[in-house]
Amino acid sequence: MSDTDVMRRCPRCNVKLIDDAIECPLCRGVVETEEDRDMEKASVSVTYPDISYSMRTIRLIIRIVLFAALATEVIVLIINYFTFNGIYWSLLVGVGLLYGCATLLHSVKERKSMQRIIQVQLYFSLILVFAIDYLLGFKGWSLGYAFPIALVGVDLAMVVLMIVRIDGWQSFIMTEIVIFVFSMILFVLNMMGKIHGFIFALMATVITGLILVGTIMFGQKMISNEIKRRFMI
Secondary structure, three states: OOHHHOOEEOOOOOOEEOOOOOEOOOOOOEOEEHHHHHHHHHHHHOOOOOOHHHHHHHHHHHHHHHHHHHHHHHHHHHHHHHOOOOOOHHHHHHHHHHHHHHHHHHHHHOOOOHHHHHHHHHHHHHHHHHHHHHHOOOOOHHHHHHHHHHHHHHHHHHHHHHHOOOOOHHHOHHHHHHHHHHHHHHHHHHHOOOOOOHHHHHHHHHHHHHHHHHHHHHHHHHHHHHHHHHHOO
């Protein structure tokens, strides 16, 4: 096909040229051929998933979790100092936090589900902390201090994940329900005088309860559908 057989068009003036001019006679702009336009459309249609936003989000979450772990360890060190009963349980909590952060970094590297990581780490950490407390003579620090702090920390971490839209909100609702039930159990045990740390149990119950209610209110239909599916309502 010769140059004279190619239909040219000015994209600005939207006029067609039948000669071999390379600029529009009206605006003096560059004209395009049908072949140029087809190539442009093809290049626009070829898209790739934008992973830059996801990676920035994940890195932000990791920094938040690491900071939260550091802040938690500082808090438990202070609590351990003022309620010292012969056991440096805050150091044991620090070891658990270090393990959790290391596991988080490894799981992110392997592209595993973030909310699954949180669930596994929560259950494993609670069992580990309780076992250590039991083996050391069960002073009650695991139920009185470590459990409420861990429950609130995990719940707040899930709030961050929901805000930055990591997985759907419905993915976290069952874990939130379990965390709230655990907090209520700790609160009841405190009320009965079975364990100490009433303030921490109360804070855990209030915070996890508010997060659960907020998730249900703002999650709307997808949360209600997930609850119906889980409990077969």
